[in-house]
Structure formats: C-alpha cells, structure tokens
Amino acid sequence: MNTDNKETSRPSPRPGFVLDVDRNTPPIVFHHGENFRLEKLPAGRSRVVYPSEPLEGLPDPEGAIKDALLNPLGDSDPLPSLLKPGMKLTIAFDDISLPLPPMRKPDIRQRIIEAVLDMAAEAGVDDVHLIAALALHRRMTEDELRHAVGDRVYDSFAPKGLLYNLDAEDPEGMVVLGETPHGEEVHFCRRAAESDLLIYVNINLVSMDGGHKSTATGLAGYTGLRHHHNVHTLRNSKSIMDRENSALHASNWRMGDVIKDAGVKIFQIETTVNNNTFGREGPLALLQKREWEWNARDRGQFIAMQRGLDLLPVKAKRRIFEGWQSPYELTSVQAGEVEAVHQKTIENVYAQQLVTVEGQTDILTMGLPYICPYNVNSIMNPILVMCLGLGYFFNLYKGKPLVREGGVLIMSHPTPWEFHPVHHPSYIDFFEQVLTETTDPVEIEKRYEKQFAEDEWYIHLYRNSYAYHGVHPLYMWYWGSHAMQHLGRIIIVGGDQKAVRRLGFQSASTLQDALEIASDVVGPQPTITHLKTPPLVMAEVI
C-alpha cells in the first residue's frame, strides 16, 4: 500500500486548521439536516475547526488491493497461501452504515471482494459465504447489497443463499466462543467461527471503526454486544474515536483475543477513504470549500440551493440527498493480522482527519447533516439526531473534548418528530414511551434494556423485515451518555420544539438565541468552537 501523495495537476491538499473568527470572517455554513444555515459567529472569541482537504486517492486501487493481499502486515501469510481447496471460507464485510454518504460505484467492498474471490477461485476454494456484518443493524436490501458488492458477486452468490445478512438472532447461526477475563461472553457468527478462514472487508471511515471491533461487534448479537454497548463502558470511552482511551475498544480487543484463542483465523482487510465527501466539482463542492474562498458563483449557487431547498417538501429534499453518492477515493488499503493492519489504518485515518486544537472552549457548536450511520435511505429521527451529535461528533476528539466540562453543546438540525416505521419500529416506542419517563441513560438501561432486547416482535422484524434490533435505540442513547455527563446544557437550533423537549434538550430558533440561553450556564462572552464537519475532521485537543 502507499499513502504518499502522487503528482497531480491539483495543488497539494491543505491540512485542516483552526480559524480564529474576527470581524472579517464571513458567515459559516452549518449543516442543518436536508438544508444549511449561514451563521455568523461572535468575533474575538470563536474559532472554527476546518477539516483537511481531500488527500489524493490511490491512482491504482485494484493494484493497491492486490499488493495488500500479497504483502500482508503482521504475523500473516499472503492471502493466496491461506487459500486451499476444500476449505471453508467466509468473507464478512461492513454493512450499509459505511461509508457515509454511500460511495459511488464501484464500492471499495466490491473491488476487494472481487480480488479475494479471484484468488479463492484460483486456489480452488468453492465453499464461500459472504456475510454482511450487521450485528443488530437492519438487514440490507438487495439493491444495497448489489451496491456494496457489485452485480457480478451478488448474482453469483445471493441466489444460492451464499451471500446474506447476518442474523444475530438465529439461535442455530450464532455461537458463544468463550468469555474474556472480564466475564464478557463472545457471541459470534457460527459460520464465521467454523470457517477455516474469515476474511473481513472494512471501510474505516472514522477511527472508531475497524480492528477487532469489525468482527467482535459486526458478527455478534445482543449476548455479546451488551458487554460493551452499555452506559458504563461508553462513559469510560474518552473518546470512542480514540482506541487507546476507549473502554469500548478495550472490550472488543479482549474479545478479539478470545476469538483468536478459539481458533478463528482472521485475515483483516482495512481501507481508508479521503475527505472527498461532496466532490471537488459539482453541486455540493462548495461544502468542501472554506467560506472566505467562495467566489461569486459559489455564493450564488449556495443561495440558490438554500432557497430551492426551502421551497421543497421534506420528502423531496430527502430523496435528493438520499441520491447523493460520495466520490470517495481510496487512500490506503492494508491487509493481514488484525492489530498490525489496524495500526496502519488509524495512521491513515488520522493523516486525513486529525487537526490539532489548543484547549477547550465554553461552547461547542456543530451543524448536523442529513445522514448518520443508521438512516441511510431512511429518516433521521430525533434519537439519531441525538446520537449523531452527542455520540459521534462530540466524540471526534483525542485528548479531551473540544468543550469544557459543564459547557454547552449547540447543534443545528430540524429534528423532525418523524420515524421510518419499517427501519426504526422500536425507536418509535422508545421515543413515545421511554423518553417520556426518563432520559437518564443509567435508568433507561436498568429499566428498559432487557425488555427491548428480548421483545419478540422486534426480533421478528429484525430477522424478517428491515428493522433495527429492538435494543438499538437504547444503544443510540448510551452512545451519547459520555457527552450528556460532560455537558452542562444541550441546545438544538431550528429543531421541532416538541421533539427537542422530549429528548430532554433545549430548543432555540436561532444561533443567537441559543448563545443567549447558553449564557445562563457558561456566563456572558463565552468562548466558542465550531466543529465544521462533514467532511470529517477529528480534533486532537492539547
């Protein structure tokens, strides 16, 4: 693999940086669901953390993939030497939650799986299963699977039942491989456990992804996940994006040891993509530009886009954004032993996303986009708004949070009181019934987790429809528990007031109102950081 920038006609991508806002700083674009807001941040006490410009993609992805498979990292033989006639081979791959937004064809998974299958065919391997590693996510539809693995792979395997979604509630299909020294049961896909080789194909969009988490979480069910998808673990993951300081990852790594000790041979293939989320050209390209570098055309285009979106009904806007596929480019691919591979992967993620930031501020602001890992081709319901803001974006740090303890988080999102009833049935119940009782994650875990996790109807819908597992909304709530504990107040700008109140947060019509409300907590003239993402940026706060 190779991450060095290649000679191109483009100037070298500029790294991310921190802009101190002064009186000449133009308004900053905030994502706001299926629209955008232009916000003027107070001069002299605000700063904006900008993401790096997209790194150059690898010029020959297929060649880089082949190279990675033939030259693995760590204690691993090249893939061809691991493939034998008569062996049982399972290829598991990341599901619809990665990458975000979905990438343009060909998807990285397709490229890798085709390369792996070519090698397997050459070696005479004919017992091959392909499994979407869903854990407790919803099943992928045929179209989504086709997009991920390509038509050729889909047509060769799916009709024979050899390409399928993990069913973590199939008692016959799952097995407990053992326990970690901490008493954590390692619940695992039986087919993967009983294979001679498990190949995992990952897209490492953020530093939380990959490593042992790919298999220990992706191929597990509730029996295993409950040991790390809980409030205690997530409150002790500071942050979940920083593996060395994440209790979530420590648990997954312990489980990885158990999987290895159980004799499961894993060949891990991890990839990273660049920050080319909205394209260097095209209708959304200006979202990757810095506002003061906008030209007249950009400004005109933004105003037209914003006004056009204002006029459209929500469903139409949703359809437009759902149709967006990011022109992500592969920046690295590495294969072999899990930990050695992941070490290199994280370096490559950080090379694209990490920005050094000095100190914390009183307030952190963020504009939440229309998509998160759990609403691809779906609706960003209020619980997912909470999860994206408090669970994902708040945790985009190493060292310490961008906002001080007791500070205020201000998020911008319409937060509609709307749910996708097929994808998120238990979310509806959670929102309507649990959050009316309590928003305390500890209380929710104690009183409701078992009920939601074991509810037969949710299980039925998870297995047979396209529903997230019953316990999933509770996990989303836990995901935000570190932020909830850290923050003094959470405010949503431009959200549905009833929905925001149900979440236990405060609602504000404008950013100025939100700053006014925040002053009750952090006093007048607070310092402010705006995390400008996506494209993705991760702060190393020193």
Added chain:
Amino acid sequence: MKALRFKRNIPRYAAAKIAGNIMPGSGASFGPIDLIQGESPEAPGKDWVKVRPRLSGICGSDLATVDGKSARYFEPLVSFPFTPGHEVVGNLDDDSRVVLEPVLSCTSRNISPPCTPCGAGNIGNCENVTLGEISSGIQTGSCHDTGGGWATEFYAHPSQLHSVPDEFSDEAAVMVEPTACGIHAALAAEIPNDGVVAVLGSGTLGQVTISALRHFTNPKTIISTARYPEQKILAAQLGSDIVVSPEEILRSVRRVCGTKAIANVSEKSPDGRVDRLTGGADVVIDCVGSSKSISDALSITKPNGRIVLVGMPATVELELTPLWHRELQLIGAYTYGTEKLPDGETISTFDLAFELVKTAKLEQLVSACYSLNDYQEALKHAANAGARGAFKIVFDLRDERERNIK
C-alpha cells in the same frame, strides 16, 4: 322553580345536531333546551321527597342529548319534556344532604314484586323502565314526572337517596355517581390478577375507572390513553402505570404485553403501520364509545379477552371480524347496582363509590361551576373539558334564589 327543560321539538333537535357537530356543546344554543321558571312540580307519588340540588354535574350522556347525538334507542325510554341532570348532591327539606342514585328501579316505580334484576340488586338492568306509577325514564334526568338535577328542585324516591357524611364536601359528593359508574365498569371487567388492562379515554369516566381499577382490582399494569396534559397527569396520579396518546395505544399495549403485531412491512411500499396485535391486553375498558375507540379496543384485546363498553356509544361503524375471529367478549357496563368483589363479598356500588371518592380525593375532578343562567357556557365548557384542562363541570345551585325560597 328554575330549571333547564328539554322538549320534544324535531326542528330544534336537528339544529342542535348541526350545531353540535360544528362545535361540541353548542347544541344548547340552538336545540330544544330552555331555561324556564315556573311553579314547583308536584310529587309523582306519596313517598317521593323534594330534593333541592346543591351541585349537579354534566355528564357525557347529557352532552349527547344536548347536541342531538343520543341514539334513537332512548326515545321510548324517556318522557318529554324532562329536566336533565342525574349527578346530584342536594338538600332535603330538613336540610340534610343527600346524593342521588338516579336509576329508576322497580321500587321507585312502585312495582311489586320487582323484576328479577331489581330483586337481585342490579337496578341498572331493570326490566320495567317504561312501567309503573311514573312515566318512562331510565333515570332521574330523563323522566318527566321526577324532574332532574339541572333545576332548583326535583323529586326523588327515598330508595334513590344516600346520606352524605359531614366530612364530604359538595364537590366530593357530586362525584359519587360518576365514580359508581367507573367502579361498576372496573368490576364488570373481571380482570385476572396480574392481568393487563387498557383504559381508553381519560375524561371523568376514564379517570374514575382508572381509580376504581387501582383500588378494587389487582392488575399488573394499567395502560390508559389521554389526549391532554392534565388528563395524563391525573391518570398517572390515580393509578395508571402508563399513559399514552390515543394514537400510541397499539404500540404501547404491544410492548407491555410482549406480543407481536400485524404491520405493513412488506417489501412493496411498506409503511410499518401497526394494524392490530396478535395478542394484547386481557381487558380493555372503553370510556369513549366512538367507532375509533371500539375499533382500537378490538385491535388490542387478546384472543378470548374482554372489552367493556362504558362510554355511551350511540351509533358506530365497526369491523366486527376481530370480535369473531379472536373470540372476544364485548360487554356493556351501564350505571351500577350491587357488586361482587373479588373476595366474594357483595356490596352496593354507591357504598364503594363513597369509599373511593374519599380515598382517592376525587373531588379534585370538579373543575368549574356555573349558574343555571350560564348553562350555554357551562355545556360548551363541558363538551371541551379536556382541551381546557378540565374534567367535571357542574351547575352550582347553592345561591339560586328560587332554591332558597322555602
């Protein structure tokens, strides 16, 4: 005497129906009800005593009458003109306070021997409601001869009267009759111990039913529906474990019962809407009585379960297939009489109602008092009680001049 008098007048009845459809409670402004002043009525029989109401409640059935929505079923069971009002606390001539048990049974009709239900104490099931010494009328408030509670005086048979303990306020006493209805429904439900019961509707009737369920039965979970914040708060206070909006009831019962549901999750145009449950609550008590509420009840009651209809339904449109397919029991619960408690003891519903009103402080449901002169406003308020954060609206006759002339 001053009274509100409901006459047989077809054009005005039609006008009330139109007005009531536009704005509930406004039938009073256009319908065949008038405030009259006249001579004191004559006693309908030798044993009857005069009652001078202190407070007289407005109930859902009264509103249906005023707005022209009552079922034609009642036409032969009333005698015109009549004075509505059957939730009454009043004074006798010796100034002692009494609560009216308004059902007109064989005893009050001077029919002997009584019919079988009356003989058994189940006076609400009286088979002689059109017979005897008084004209037709199933209750005081629908019988021409007795008069009714929306007046400064009316007549009651001694068998209909219960003394009010001194510690009872008038507000508490006027809640005894509606509370008795809730108790009768709660006990008719025959809820299995540790069963799940759903109560649809959290107006006055829903609230007293929830309270009765909590005090006289032993369900594992009471789920109730409430549309307005005050209703939700009070339902929880009176004993409902879970209070949800009406549109959330299917999902809520499903979750509590751990049952599955029939929902549209097909691959082609799935909308995920929960149509009905495969299991459900052991008992559903419908305190609304609309097509929607009864349909909901049919959707959330488990096979062989029981639906108790306590809200007066009038004419409804229903898909009865689930009743047949799930072998459901659909029973009515009208008024009160004699109850059999879970331990086998038999007791008058009114005795239980006095106990429950006191224990649960149900006088808190009395939200607003109006004079008879303001009857149009009173009826509008009662018809929109939930939206205005209210429960029981009553006429306050304590200061009416006509009442206090002896």
